Amino acid sequence: MDGSRRSALADLVCLAALLALAVIGQVSADDPNYMIGRGMYDMTGPAGEINFMGYANPAQTGRGIHLRQFARAFVLMDPATSKRFAFVNIDGCMASQVVTLQVLDLLRVEFGSVYTEDNVCITGTHTHSTPGGFFQYVLFDITSVGSVNQTIQAYANGIVRAIKMAHTNMQPGYVLINSGDLLNASINRSPTAYLWNPAEERAQYEHDTDKLMTVLKLVDAKMTGIGMISWFAVHCTSMNNTNRLISSDNKGYAALLFEETMNPGHFPGQGDFVAAFAQGNEGDVSPNTKGARCIDTGLRCEQNRSTCDGKNEKCIAFGPGKDMMDSTRIIATLQYEKAKELYDGAKTVLTGPIDYRHSYVQISNQTVDFNGTMAHTCKPAMGYSFAAGTTDGPGAFNFKQGTVDGNPFWNAISHLLADPTPEQVACHHPKPILLDTGEMNVPFPWQPHVVDIQLLRLGQLLIAAVPGEFTTMSGRRLRNALKKLVVSMGWSEDTTVVIAGLSGTYSDYITTYEEYQDQRYEAASTTYGPHTLAAYIQNYERLATDMIKGAPSATEAQPAINRHALDLYNYPLPVIWDSAPIGSCVGCVSEDAKATYTAGEVVQVQFHAGNPRNNLLTDQTFLTVEQQVSDDKWTVVLRDSDWHTEFHWDKDSIISTHSIATIIWRTLPSTEAGTYRIQHHGYYHPLAESPKPYSGTSRTFTITA
């Protein structure tokens, strides 16, 4: 109640602001300037046996769900020109070309040429706790042991459903913009690399990460809020590389908190108000604000190389909370609260055209002006420090960040895979090449040579959708270059440029030329060599110039996808048989709840289960917490997408047909006293038949205050 009164008041303030603007002639409050649609749909991938994308930790295979993944779509159209774009934020590690192209194929069937690669932008929050295998490049499919069709299908279908909802519910409205600093939610995880940037450049900024959050407030013609998009740069690595429950991490939970306030009485992912927390230039930005410590001694790591006693594995950064879930909650809450404050206070109305430009760029083959001489980008290659990982998720095998020398043993191994040519070695200098991915094409290409770049314009807002992870200073240089250009060509001084990170396709990191010399993880993962950033900046400037001149943008051909190879290397094997031990049944309780709990305790129930890969239960749930309202009437109070529940799934052994689902409900001291039960739902695979649904129910238990 309190919440809705506050937002009604905020709306009044906004209306007053709009009327004031109307008086000075900028916008008329009874003349909404954009058509706005928004939609949200479940895109949760397979909740078992699939490796998570992000940390490249082979042991981090999925074992259930903490938070579901949602696609959140916004369609914005200028009624004067009928130009529109769709901006889709996904609870996934990043966008990928296979998924993007599949989305476009499905949209074409339904909407013809309304949505194309030019005006659809798909961007990932960068959660490191969601299923992988959705790439056409080997390097990103290694830990998932190939491509995972089920992940690709779940993501593409969820995104398409969200866009269709947004397409269908478009209505006249306004977009307001606001921005402000969010402190304490991020730190730089390669601060010594940042120090390689010129002193006079660093002197222009107070912090070594971007603290600015930019928020769009979407309202209908009556000034009622219908959506929110925010951009803030911070890795979604609050959940660490030991987590095995699907989670949308800090940005996903921030979205659920915002939506819970705006859609009271709805389950997560349902309701009309859609709140997206999108990513920015987060390349070197960590949410683990306590910083890196040696886990054995508790002392600070050696800073430049992030090692303890010469090794990287023990140097790990921790979040502000008592464990990873608590850290996720804290970083999510900070982002939610700042976004809500900026949303409530937004007064500036966006006005002006909608426009967009997209092009495929052969980023591995660009010529740039470097300090007055010609320089080139390189074919893809990853350096030694790439294998060291970061303090958010250290790698194995004794690789260190900041390695510029190589190592004879690993040189031998990497040369077995592909021997870099002298030109390739010189081009990437000082990066010692560990994986010469640009010259590796078996069984399909290892990393992209062609990436997509995109600009979306909404009045005074310019969104630069980038196909990778820009570091703090790289992002600042791109934003500054774009702003300078568009203002010099006549756009207003109050133009805002935001970076939408991890959009379109994925091509790892982009550091500045100076950071590159230090060869920490982000630099070793700057795929196209020291001049990668300069090549991006000149290409985004090209798109902006085309946009302002009204000219089409040149593009390379759409990169071909070797679908045959993806099908051949599809993982994992299908489920063939689920069963329960003799005398029991799939869906039967194997360990029941207690008869009573005190509010605040943890309720746990176990069931004999089927493999969650049999059916993803899209837009449904593997669990329900139900409260008794009368003799035979129960209402569902929580589902598997709620913060307070967990669905864990595990097999007895890799070859066993028996598996167990563990449902956990973390009740709160404020949980209502009453009579409850827990249900588990799923599909099991009888031998030689197709999967069948099953459910199981715990005993009835009471919660006392």
Ligand SMILES: *[C@@H]1O[C@H](CO)[C@@H](O)[C@H](O)[C@H]1NC(C)=O
């Ligand atoms: C660590 O990095 C800083 C800044 O990049 C540099 O000034 C310093 O010399 C480095 N120290 C060592 C031991 O390499």
Ligand SMILES: *[C@@H]1O[C@H](CO)[C@@H](O)[C@H](O)[C@H]1NC(C)=O
């Ligand atoms: C992950 O977080 C848990 C606490 O939730 C902690 O016990 C564990 O040490 C962390 N592991 C890594 C590798 O960060």
Ligand SMILES: *[C@@H]1O[C@H](CO)[C@@H](O)[C@H](O)[C@H]1NC(C)=O
């Ligand atoms: C790189 O670009 C140049 C100039 O655009 C072109 O002549 C050359 O063939 C390209 N090389 C490759 C390998 O695509």
Ligand SMILES: *[C@@H]1O[C@H](CO)[C@@H](O)[C@H](O)[C@H]1NC(C)=O
């Ligand atoms: C660029 O050229 C100037 C003048 O020749 C030189 O002082 C500077 O170090 C060069 N910068 C880089 C990054 O090489």
Ligand SMILES: *[C@@H]1O[C@H](CO)[C@@H](O)[C@H](O)[C@H]1NC(C)=O
């Ligand atoms: C991937 O899944 C889709 C939809 O279920 C199916 O049509 C297609 O045949 C699958 N491809 C492979 C290689 O399994």
Ligand SMILES: CC(=O)N[C@H]1CO[C@H](CO)[C@@H](O)[C@@H]1O
């Ligand atoms: C809890 C915490 O870390 N608070 C810090 C938030 O940021 C401000 C400004 O940097 C610090 O002064 C606080 O100590």
